[in-house]
Amino acid sequence: MKLGLQLGYWGAGPIDNAPELIAAAEEAGFDAVFTAESWGSDAYTPLAWWGAATERVKLGTAVAQLSARPPTSLAMHALTIDHLSGGRHIIGLGVSGPQVVEGWYGQPFGKPLARTREYVRVVRDVLAREDRVTNDGVHYPLPYPADAAGSTGLGKPLKPITHPLRSDIPIWLGAEGPKNVAQTAEIADGWLAIFYSLGLAPQYEEWLAEGFARPGARRTRDDFEVAASAQVVITDDVAAAIDRYRPSTALYVGGMGAKEKNFHAELYRRMGYGAAVDEIGALFLAGRKEEALAAVPDEMVRETMIVGTADEVRAQIKQWEAAGVSMLMVTARDVDTIRQLATLV
Structure with a gap:
């Protein structure tokens, strides 16, 4: 089992002690650190700024949003930071949701797969740099079609001026549903599992197996990364830890996404919490957030956590590893916790 430090996206301002956290993670033997983006801070700038002080730890985005930049622009970011870090970049991508894609980026959300x-x-294709990059797909046509609205017809195929340090920078995809996970296994090098549940592990493996079995699949299960986000809390007071993370569960289930399409809510339904999801969502939509928090069952919070004494946490990590997780992505926010976690894997 490997450890990744998930720094995530910023709230009202930067993470004050991020440099100390990253230094502690590298010293403690963490495999990677990750940044994210929503509709505030971006994923690449903090990764480059903070990553400049590192030497060994991998630098990943978890996730960079597809609609935030065209694929050629993302590839430029990736090849640049991969050069600057000496080949330590991990490209983590995700589609986000319709509220962000259409409301913030002003682009259609349809056909995410x-x-x-x-x-x-x-x-x-950009990273391979074997030829000028063209694409006849409908979503990211290259060059821009001469007969399309606003086109000058002067676009021409190009290939990157800068030679990528690695043509095979690993690409990990954030995915939650069965079709997304299967496609991730087919075309990517790893899966970023935002809410991993041991109870669904057999289903996850079925979805992954479907992707690996497709013609032309890039990886096999043996060389494919499963990086699961998890709140790992070492404590004697499990109830207090659950209360601390109850608001986050309520927010993702009830407040992150539209009523008609909330991928997080759908995942918790698969876990067996359909009735709770309905109640939490209804309360959030009614503006009754405190009641929504109270409606989150303890076991629903515990489902995606690793919590208990050091020995109990060590045993639970072994369970996640046996279920197929190769990296735990943790959100530790103090140096002591990072050092303690490193002793448990």
């Missing part, structure tokens, strides 16, 4: 497949293909 097809968009992801096309996006990844263009990124790989």
Whole structure:
């Protein structure tokens, strides 16, 4: 089992002690650190700024949003930071959700599977630098069609001026549903599992197996990364830890996504919490957030956590490893916790 430090996206301001956290993670033997983006801070700038002080730890985005930049632009970011870090970059991508894609980026959300497949293909073509990059797909056509609205017809195929340090920078995809996970196994090098549940592990493996079995699949299960986000809390007071993370569970289930399409809510339904999801969502939509928090069952919070004494946490980590997780992505926010976690794997 490997450890990754998930720094995530910023709230009102930067993470004050991020440099100390990253230094502690590298010293403690963490495999990677990750940044994210929503509709505030971006994923690449903090990764480059903080990563400049590192020497060994891998630098990943978990996730960079597809709609935030065209695939050629993402590939430029990736090849640049990969050069600057000496080949330590991990490209983590995700589609986000319709509220962000259409409300913030002003782009259509439809056909996320097809968009992801096309996006990844263009990124790989840029990094391969074997020829000028063209794409006849409908989502990211290159060059821009001469007969399309606003076109001058002067676009021409190009290939990157800068030679990528690695043509095979690993691409990990954030995915939650069965079709997304299967496609991730087919076209990517790793899966970023935002809410991993041991109870669903057999289903996850079925979805992954479907992707690996497809013609032309890039990886096999043996060389494919499963990086699961998890709140790992070492404590004698499990109830207090659950209360601390109850608001986050309520927010993702009830407040992150539209009523008609919330991928996080759908995942918790698969875990067996359909009735709770309905109640939490209804309360959030009614503006009754405190009641929504109270409606989150303890076991629903515990489902995606690793919590208990040091010995109990060590045993639970072994369970996650046996279930197929190769990296735990933790959100530790103090140096002591980072050092303690490193002793448990």
